[in-house]
Amino acid sequence: MTQPAPIPRDPAQAHLLTALELAYVGIPVLPLRKGKVPFGNCRACADIACGGRPNMKDPGPCQCPAVCHAWAAATTDPSMITSPAWAPAWRQAVAVAYHPGGAGLTVVDLDSPTAVAWARQSLPPTRTVPTTRGEHWIYRGAMQSANSVRPDVDIKSLMNYARWLGPGNGAMADLPPAVRALVVREETTPARAGVASSSPQRARWDRTVATGCRHTERYVTTGLERGLAKVRSHAESGAGSQAFGVARFLGAQHAQCPGPCDLDGIGEQIVVAAVSVGVPEPYARRAVANGFDAVPGRTA
Structure with a gap:
């Protein structure tokens, strides 16, 4: 008795x-070509001559129906996915990618066993x-994308794509502050000569502003001085991450205060300390803001 011949499976159709x-x-999805990379732009979109997609960093007018602009082409529109403009790409596709940020997700891409071991020690468990x-660790919540935040660790979210490798295992957790802190890119350099904040100074905190703080002035200023010292101690690298951690810690101390607690003044002191050891001011301010935002129910 002969066995029925297997029905050939078309990989492109499966993708x-x-x-x-x-x-x-x-x-939101898009096809990937050989090499597991996005398809190149069409002639009209080459070198971003079209202005780019409206959802890119530099919003443009591009309405090209082709699979242009990599992650920015990802869509949930089935009429676009099955359109004639996308058909040639699907015939050549070797994989499917998705835009994590467009789905409200963040992927921590761990590209080595060492990176996976670090994540298991440092990050809350989530779907893997x-x-x-x-491994890919997937969290609920979107954030800025960044490559090489640690050895063999990339963050794929708002402006990146990730290859679809299946639904994964485990319950998906909310995006934790520890992951957000990874993209505070300090790239520190020696402090510029003549910077007013380059020398240590006593922490200033204004009780007349912090009229709703339940802590004593000594308690607040002592904690702030210790935090500033921690930031300044990372003169070679890591000061931005320290600024994030100090802001989160000090913000948590005031989470139960009726407020206001002059967190703006505290934040300015942390920014000054980070800038004094070479952290670019925009990075320092972002680190401090993210640190405060990571505290639920904080007061101003």
Whole structure:
């Protein structure tokens, strides 16, 4: 008795069906070509001559129906995914990618066993997806994307794509402050000569502003001075991350105060300390703001 011949499976059709399934549940998708990278721009979009997609960093007028601009082309629109403009890409596709930030997600891409071991010690557990060299840890919540935040660790979210490797295992956790802190890119350099904040100074905190703080002035200023010292001690690298951690710690101390607690004044002191050891001011301010924002129910 002869066995029925197996029905050949078209990989391109399988990728398209996977993309449609993801789009149906609200995950923006796009095809990947050989090398598992996005398709190149069409002639009209080459070198961003079209101005770029409206959802890119520099919003532009591009309405090109082709799969241009990498992650920015990702969509949940089935009519676009199955359109004639996308058909040639699907015929050449070797994988499906998705835009994590567009789905309200963040992927911590761990590209080595060492990176995975670090995540297991440092990050809260969440849904994980095995990859060729490591794992994807997926959190609920979007944030800025950044590469090489640690050795073999990338953050893929608002302006990046991730390859679809399956739904993964485990319950998905909310995006934790520890992951947000990874993208505070301090890239520290020696402090510029003549910077007014380059020498240590006593922490200033104004009780007349902090009329709703339940702590004593000594308690607040002692904690702030210790935090500033910690930031200044990272003159070579890591001061931005320290600024984030100090802001989060000090902000948490005031979470139960009726407020106001003059956190703006405290934040300014942390920024000055970070800038004094070479952290660019925009990075320092972002680190401090993210640190305060990481405290639920904080007062001003």
